[in-house]
Amino acid sequence: MNPKQTKPINQHLQRLSVLKPFRTRLLLGIAVMCITIVIELAYPKALAYFIDHLNSAKIDSSWIKNFAGIAAIVLVIQALATTLRYYIFESTGDMIVTTIRQTLFSALIRQDIAFFDKHRVGELTNRLASDVEALHDTLTMGLAISLRSSLVFIGCTVMLISISPTLSLILLIYIPLSLWMTDWIGNSLKTSAHHIQEKKAASNSVAQEYFSNIRLIHAFNQNKLANDKYADTADQALQVILRNIRLLASYRGLSSIVLYLALIITFFLAADLISQGKLTVGEFTSFIIYAGMASGSSSAISDFWSDWMRTLGATERVFEILGADDAKQAALKKNSDAIPNDGVSTKNSFHLQGKIQFNNVHFAYPERPDTAALTALNFEIQPGEKIALIGASGAGKSSIASLLLGLYPVNQGQIYFDNFLSNDSNINAIRDHIAIVEQEPALFSGSIYENIAFAIADREVALEEVIQAATKANAHHFISGFPNGYDTVVGDRGVQLSGGQKQRIAIARAILRNPKILILDEATSALDSASEALVQAALDELMKERTTIIIAHRYSTIKKVDTVFVLEQGHIVQQGQHQDLIKDSNGLYCQLMSAQISGNHT
Numbered sequence: 001m002n003p004k005q006t007k008p009i010n011q012h013l014q015r016l017s018v019l020k021p022f023r024t025r026l027l028l029g030i031a032v033m034c035i036t037i038v039i040e041l042a043y044p045k046a047l048a049y050f051i052d053h054l055n056s057a058k059i060d061s062s063w064i065k066n067f068a069g070i071a072a073i074v075l076v077i078q079a080l081a082t083t084l085r086y087y088i089f090e091s092t093g094d095m096i097v098t099t100i101r102q103t104l105f106s107a108l109i110r111q112d113i114a115f116f117d118k119h120r121v122g123e124l125t126n127r128l129a130s131d132v133e134a135l136h137d138t139l140t141m142g143l144a145i146s147l148r149s150s151l152v153f154i155g156c157t158v159m160l161i162s163i164s165p166t167l168s169l170i171l172l173i174y175i176p177l178s179l180w181m182t183d184w185i186g187n188s189l190k191t192s193a194h195h196i197q198e199k200k201a202a203s204n205s206v207a208q209e210y211f212s213n214i215r216l217i218h219a220f221n222q223n224k225l226a227n228d229k230y231a232d233t234a235d236q237a238l239q240v241i242l243r244n245i246r247l248l249a250s251y252r253g254l255s256s257i258v259l260y261l262a263l264i265i266t267f268f269l270a271a272d273l274i275s276q277g278k279l280t281v282g283e284f285t286s287f288i289i290y291a292g293m294a295s296g297s298s299s300a301i302s303d304f305w306s307d308w309m310r311t312l313g314a315t316e317r318v319f320e321i322l323g324a325d326d327a328k329q330a331a332l333k334k335n336s337d338a339i340p341n342d343g344v345s346t347k348n349s350f351h352l353q354g355k356i357q358f359n360n361v362h363f364a365y366p367e368r369p370d371t372a373a374l375t376a377l378n379f380e381i382q383p384g385e386k387i388a389l390i391g392a393s394g395a396g397k398s399s400i401a402s403l404l405l406g407l408y409p410v411n412q413g414q415i416y417f418d419n420f421l422s423n424d425s426n427i428n429a430i431r432d433h434i435a436i437v438e439q440e441p442a443l444f445s446g447s448i449y450e451n452i453a454f455a456i457a458d459r460e461v462a463l464e465e466v467i468q469a470a471t472k473a474n475a476h477h478f479i480s481g482f483p484n485g486y487d488t489v490v491g492d493r494g495v496q497l498s499g500g501q502k503q504r505i506a507i508a509r510a511i512l513r514n515p516k517i518l519i520l521d522e523a524t525s526a527l528d529s530a531s532e533a534l535v536q537a538a539l540d541e542l543m544k545e546r547t548t549i550i551i552a553h554r555y556s557t558i559k560k561v562d563t564v565f566v567l568e569q570g571h572i573v574q575q576g577q578h579q580d581l582i583k584d585s586n587g588l589y590c591q592l593m594s595a596q597i598s599g600n601h602t
Contacts, residue, residue: 029084041156047289121205404517
């Protein structure tokens with residue numbers, strides 16, 4: 001659900017709902033806070049009593065000692081309560097932020113690939129960092145201070161009226177005016193906060209992008225371009241921040257005028273009441289203290305409201321993502337409960353043989369809905385069959401791989417695995433039987449063991465299993481040569497390894513997964529001859545008795561498959577074995593392969 005389409009009150013309740021799991025801690029904090037409020041409200045009254053009775057004959061030294069002793073005990077109680085209150089609310093704030101951050105990460109990681117096509121990595125990490133952090137102060141300590149200030153304000157108002165109803169009339173003018181100003185600044189700050197977070201996210205995205213391509217930047221001497229691009233986005237964010245500061249500064253100046261004007265009028269009226277004997281000096285002293293406390297509380301409430309409205313704006317995108325994810329998970333559960341999924345739930349309960357069928361599949365990428373990637377695609381692959389997808393760039397080869405993995409939904413048609421229709425309810429179980437080896441293997445910055453063991457999601461993987469898989473992938477020898485062996489850290493995206501080493505680790509990962517269906521996406525095209533021979537030997541081991549889809553251009557790879565599918569503009573134009581397709585000199589296959597075949601005969 002989009003927050004922009006909801007009523008404003010729902011936005012407040014949505015943010016406050018995250019407090020529910022921590023209500024016991026927060027109620028304890030509120031109870032301790034009430035102790036400090038009662039003590040705080042008692043101070044001015046006690047001071048007034050002390051001042052008005054100093055010259056009384058009834059007061060002796062023992063009374064003063066008792067008064068001081070009681071005051072000391074009360075101060076100790078207040079100090080302990082304040083310490084406990086601060087710890088409870090501050091620690092709860094960190095717990096809430098951590099919980100929301102974990103929930104948001106889970107929601108993000110479950111998003112469709114189309115979501116990540118639309119949003120840059122830097123923007124998403126900014127949501128996890130600064131956007132969520134905005135909730136820390138407002139949701140716990142800020143909310144507690146606001147509640148405390150509200151209770152103090154109410155208590156002070158009662159005490160002020162009990163001391164002098166006449167002087168208290170000024171509050172009838174000051175309070176509504178202050179509340180109106182607070183509401184005005186809050187709405188303005190909410191809008192500006194949303195813009196600030198957008199600009200910060202854009203700036204972080206630029207930094208993320210250039211850091212990720214740092215080698216390319218140095219190779220092309222584009223440090224100045226990177227600096228200029230980041231400086232530009234940072235300046236844009238700064239301008240929005242400065243506009244926000246000017247707005248807040250204007251509000252503080254205006255509220256200061258209103259406050260001091262109210263105080264001046266109060267002093268003039270009090271002087272007249274004292275001269276008439278209707279007010280004592282002690283009462284006036286306590287009235288001033290209560291008025292100062294009420295004013296401070298009012299300012300604290302105003303500040304909180306401003307911060308809260310800024311938080312609403314800053315976290316709008318966060319809760320939009322969380323709300324959409326909740327709706328999606330609820331819909332999936334509803335569909336799963338209402339529609340049988342053919343018994344598909346886990347890898348253990350769902351046994352694929354490896355048959356694949358595309359039935360009149362139409363597909364366009366969500367970001368390019370008017371450009372068809374696949375059109376009326378029909379083909380069938382038998383269990384254990386090895387097929388090759390070839391075609392010019394943009395013909396639809398990688399799109400088929402993406403649909404097999406369920407990374408995007410089809411616009412029309414069906415994809416079957418054996419007799420199971422691929423859909424949202426069973427795609428995870430289907431993926432358990434698929435492995436992919438890409439041209440540029442995706443490796444994490446951890447150890448070699450962690451990268452290979454990544455193949456298994458539902459249990460701990462023994463080192464012996466990893467070693468066995470690496471041995472079959474022709475990777476154990478070079479891994480053993482490292483000082484730390486399988487504990488060797490590969491660096492960001494495997495930067496510490498060569499291309500051939502990365503490929504063999506990716507193949508070991510696929511072997512460990514033991515899939516029924518294997519996707520090889522240009523797995524050897526970027527390697528030198530020596531590395532290709534080792535990798536190809538590993539791939540031959542991996543492909544045994546598995547349905548294999550090979551995206552390739554190399555003749556040496558294609559000639560080994562059972563069937564070749566030739567694609568052009570999203571549909572199959574030729575299909576058959578290499579020796580048959582090559583005979584059609586006018587066919588696209590012959591045009592694509594002729595140069596390589598000629599090269600092999602020279």
